[in-house]
Amino acid sequence: ALHVRYVCQLLREAVKELQKRPIINQVSCSISGQVTVCGDLHGKLDDLLTILYKNGLPSAENPYIFNGDFVDRGKKSLEVLLLLLAMQLVWPNEVYLNRGNHEDLVMNARYGFCKEISKKFKGAHGPRVLSMIEEVYRYLPMASLIEGTAFVVHGGISDNIDLQKLALVDRSKYVSVLRVPMIEDQMEACDLDLASITTEDTTGEAPVGKMAELAEEWKMILDLLWSDPQSSAGCEPNTFRGGGAYFGPDVTKKFLAKHNLRFLIRSHECKTEGYEITHDGMCVTIFSASNYYEEGSNRGAYMKLQGRPLEPHYVQYTAASKNKQMTLRERVGRMELSAINELRCQIQASRTPLLNAFQEADPNGTGNVTVAKWVEVMEKYSELKLPWRVLKDKLVKSDCKTGMVDYNSTFRSDSKTSGQDRGPSLVETLYRHKSSLEAIFRLIDKDNSGSITLDEFKDACGLLERHVHLPPEQIADLAASMDINKDGMIDFNEFLECFRIVESGFNHDESDEEED
Numbered sequence: 426a427l428h429v430r431y432v433c434q435l436l437r438e439a440v441k442e443l444q445k446r447p448i449i450n451q452v453s454c455s456i457s458g459q460v461t462v463c464g465d466l467h468g469k470l471d472d473l474l475t476i477l478y479k480n481g482l483p484s485a486e487n488p489y490i491f492n493g494d495f496v497d498r499g500k501k502s503l504e505v506l507l508l509l510l511a512m513q514l515v516w517p518n519e520v521y522l523n524r525g526n527h528e529d530l531v532m533n534a535r536y537g538f539c540k541e542i543s544k545k546f547k548g549a550h551g552p553r554v555l556s557m558i559e560e561v562y563r564y565l566p567m568a569s570l571i572e573g574t575a576f577v578v579h580g581g582i583s584d585n586i587d588l589q590k591l592a593l594v595d596r597s598k599y600v601s602v603l604r605v606p607m608i609e610d611q612m613e614a615c616d617l618d619l620a621s622i623t624t625e626d627t628t629g630e631a632p633v634g635k636m637a638e639l640a641e642e643w644k645m646i647l648d649l650l651w652s653d654p655q656s657s658a659g660c661e662p663n664t665f666r667g668g669g670a671y672f673g674p675d676v677t678k679k680f681l682a683k684h685n686l687r688f689l690i691r692s693h694e695c696k697t698e699g700y701e702i703t704h705d706g707m708c709v710t711i712f713s714a715s716n717y718y719e720e721g722s723n724r725g726a727y728m729k730l731q732g733r734p735l736e737p738h739y740v741q742y743t744a745a746s747k748n749k750q751m752t753l754r755e756r757v758g759r760m761e762l763s764a765i766n767e768l769r770c771q772i773q774a775s776r777t778p779l780l781n782a783f784q785e786a787d788p789n790g791t792g793n794v795t796v797a798k799w800v801e802v803m804e805k806y807s808e809l810k811l812p813w814r815v816l817k818d819k820l821v822k823s824d825c826k827t828g829m830v831d832y833n834s835t836f837r838s839d840s841k842t843s844g845q846d847r848g849p850s851l852v853e854t855l856y857r858h859k860s861s862l863e864a865i866f867r868l869i870d871k872d873n874s875g876s877i878t879l880d881e882f883k884d885a886c887g888l889l890e891r892h893v894h895l896p897p898e899q900i901a902d903l904a905a906s907m908d909i910n911k912d913g914m915i916d917f918n919e920f921l922e923c924f925r926i927v928e929s930g931f932n933h934d935e936s937d938e939e940e941d
Contacts, residue, residue: 429550432507436557439510442517443564448596449588450521450569452490452577459731462490462577464692464700464711465525468499468538471744472714472725473508479742480727483516490569492692492711493525493579493650497536499714503545510561524565524596525579526650526693530555531601563597567649574735575688581652581708582680582689583670584660585645594642602650603668605643653694654708674704681707688737690728698766699726699741706774715743739770765819769837771809772820776836778806783832793829797906802832814906876914879904 454460461480466473481487491509496502513520526532533539533555542558543551568578568591576582598606651669655661658673677689689708694701695717701710715725721743729738772779782802786794794802796817803813817823822834869877869885877885882904883897907915 427507429546429554432503432546432554433557435507435510435514436554436561438514440557440560440564442514443522443561443566446564446566447592448567448594449592450490450523450566452488452521452569452571454488454571454574454730454735457486457488458733459486459729459735460488460490460571462492462575462690462711462728462730464492464713464727465494465695466491466499466505467494467527467714467717468496468502468505468541469714469716469725469744470499470501470504470508472742473505475715475725475742475744476713476727479740480729483512483519485519488519488521490521490523490571490577492569492577492690493523493565494527494692495522495525496538497527497533498717500541502538502541506558506561521569522565523569523577523579524562524567524650526602528562528565529601529603530559530562531603559600563600565596567591567594567596567646571730571735574686574730575690576680576684576686577690578649579691580648580650580669580693581654581672581691582676583645583648583652583672584676584679585641585648585670586680587645588684590642591645591649594646596646599643599646602646605640651693652691654691654703654710656703674707677704677707687734695723696726697723698770699724700728700739700770702770702773705777709737765816768809768811768816768820772807772835775807779803779835780832782806783835787832791829792831792833793824793827794832796823796828796830797902799830799832799835800906803835876916878914882907882915 452460461476463476483489489512495506495509499505509520509522513522527536527538530539539555542555545551546554568576570576570588647668648670651663651666653663653666653669653671654677655671655673658675660670660672660676663669663671681687681689687707689704690711691708692711692713694710694712695714696710696712699712699715702708703710709728711726711728712723713725713727715723717723724741724743726739726741729740730736731738779802782805783794783799784790786798786802796814799817799821800813803809803811807813817830820835822831823829824831866877869881871881871884879901883900886900886903904915
């Protein structure tokens with residue numbers, strides 16, 4: 426462990442550096458063309474080291490924003506905090522730290538950091554180190570502003586947030602955000618005494634009004650560190666946390682428009698995949714502590730804004746585990762689940778146009794559309810060129826009897842769909858009967874070109890006439906559904922995929938019969 430003398434020296438230098446900074450970090454990407462935003466770390470040193478290993482050390486070309494909650498819960502909170510402060514001292518123009526709701530000794534006393542310090546520093550050293558850490562907390566900036574692109578804050582916003590007023594706040598008086606600064610201290614700051622509370626001062630401004638302004642200021646700071654987004658419009662008290670607000674997409678949109686920004690980036694909530702996109706792509710939650718609740722409970726992630734203009738990219742990871750090595754099937758399943766959840770986040774970013782199109786196709790408001798219509802809408806409005814018919818069973822719920830798709834399930838945040846929890850994985854099913862299907866494919870592909878033309882497909886369907894009648898329009902529609910990349914030809918992978926879908930549906934029917 427680092428000797429207490431050097432710990433205190435590092436903390437003193439960190440306070441000096443933080444005192445130079447404004448309450449809102451001003452982050453420029455004019456040189457770097459990128460910035461990396463990390464969320465809660467909660468004392469998980471392995472996660473911080475993983476980020477630095479994967480993304481590189483800070484530099485003029487690789488700046489970082491760490492968005493609060495560095496400590497508590499994890500066993501290496503002190504090491505995480507000291508490493509972040511050391512990086513800021515070494516790279517003062519490339520490392521930005523925001524305060525989180527856990528950068529508060531009131532929280533630390535409850536969630537473990539105070540106990541960690543008392544174990545690592547015996548006698549009088551423990552309280553001394555805690556006192557110096559509290560001084561660091563007081564001067565941590567409350568947010569970061571990435572020019573013309575994003576507002577980065579730990580909790581969120583409310584309709585009470587005014588960045589011009591925030592810029593004038595003396596953050597050092599908020600030793601703990603959970604406690605309203607002492608009234609006596611505030612009166613002293615305003616040159617008031619107890620007797621003047623009921624009178625007006627010589628300027629004619631009511632002292633009570635000044636106190637109200639101070640209370641409003643405190644509420645704004647509380648909202649920044651403790652708020653959470655909600656799907657419904659408006660802004661209301663955050664009754665679950667007991668502090669901060671719930672803010673809706675309309676509040677986010679208004680805030681971003683007012684300040685000419687594109688994204689609100691926040692942390693504060695554990696997400697299964699390490700990040701979540703809400704409010705029609707305007708609000709992003711980043712959480713960087715993997716295995717937060719227990720081993721395998723969640724992945725960590727960080728967000729990279731890159732390019733001109735800055736566009737978001739997400740990197741997910743899981744810190745090294747001591748558990749037994751996963752089997753191939755488990756690794757394939759994890760990989761597929763990760764890909765599906767990544768896709769869900771992309772779908773959420775286009776939620777509004779997609780939902781409008783589904784509702785237009787469903788004039789009776791049943792909540793259901795045909796598979797063909799669902800695929801058509803996804804192709805047209807998601808802006809993602811993917812084989813939606815193949816992915817359907819992994820993304821949405823559908824009625825196996827009517828074939829209708831519950832389009833609202835397209836926007837589920839979890840991964841539970843009608844086909845996800847049953848049967849083998851995509852990869853397993855895809856290749857189980859590969860050799861047999863390859864033989865059939867070659868029989869249909871008369872010219873051995875490696876692709877099936879519409880004429881070859883029609884000829885093959887003609888062989889089935891003695892068993893079932895297929896009208897020409899149905900044959901054309903079937904061929905179009907198999908032509909996943911829409912190039913007018915059916916290659917072997919597309920052919921294989923369609924048989925996987927049929928087998929998946931067949932397996933579902935068998936399971937239903939067994940249940941009946």
